[in-house]
Amino acid sequence: MVDSVKRDYRSTLRAAQARQTRRTVIAAATAVFVEHGFAGATIDAVAAAASVSRRTVFTAVGGKVELLKTALDWAITGDDDDAALVERADLSTALTADDPARVLQGWVDVLVGVDTRVAQLFHALEIAADSDDAAAELLGQYQHQRLDGARAVIARLDELDALTDRVRRADAVDIAWLASDPVLFSRMVTTRGWSHRRFRAWLVQLTADQLLRPR
Structure with a gap:
């Protein structure tokens, strides 16, 4: 014993x-x-x-490549636990909200947190993808992950009958996918000097204007 x-x-x-x-x-x-x-x-x-x-x-x-992937995975979720981002409390809370505005606000809060941690690493990956096949494959994986995340957000807004009639469902997914690109954060915050608060407010307003049905 x-x-x-x-x-x-x-x-x-x-x-x-x-x-x-x-x-x-x-x-x-x-x-x-x-x-x-x-x-x-x-x-x-x-x-x-x-x-x-x-x-x-x-x-x-x-x-x-394994080092960069692991660094990015941990930066995306914020720790080294195995749970994927979609399984985390902040995102799951956002995706189960009954108010479309709260869905977008919660989702953007998650995006800004992720962007803060991954922007510089993602920039390194994008540059590497131009000359390294393994890095290019890894970049493709992350692009698909972001697309899955965009589809989940749009699906929830559709369930709430909140999507605008001005764009097709597929286009709405593409808009959400673009909104989740860390490049936006990098350009506006790192390059142009916006505060995180200003960037968040802008992204909330942008996605609401593009995706939600006028109340």
């Missing part, structure tokens, strides 16, 4: 240490990708920033 408890303790300790090492590596990789871009980032640079060996980087996460 005592040996079993000891084994469980050691196993739990090793798992906690491995998770912490993974977090340290991803934090370092995020900083390296933001500073040097995908092309300029190296495994050695990530290892040095994380104060671990090159082998540990590969063991804990993988190569450059």
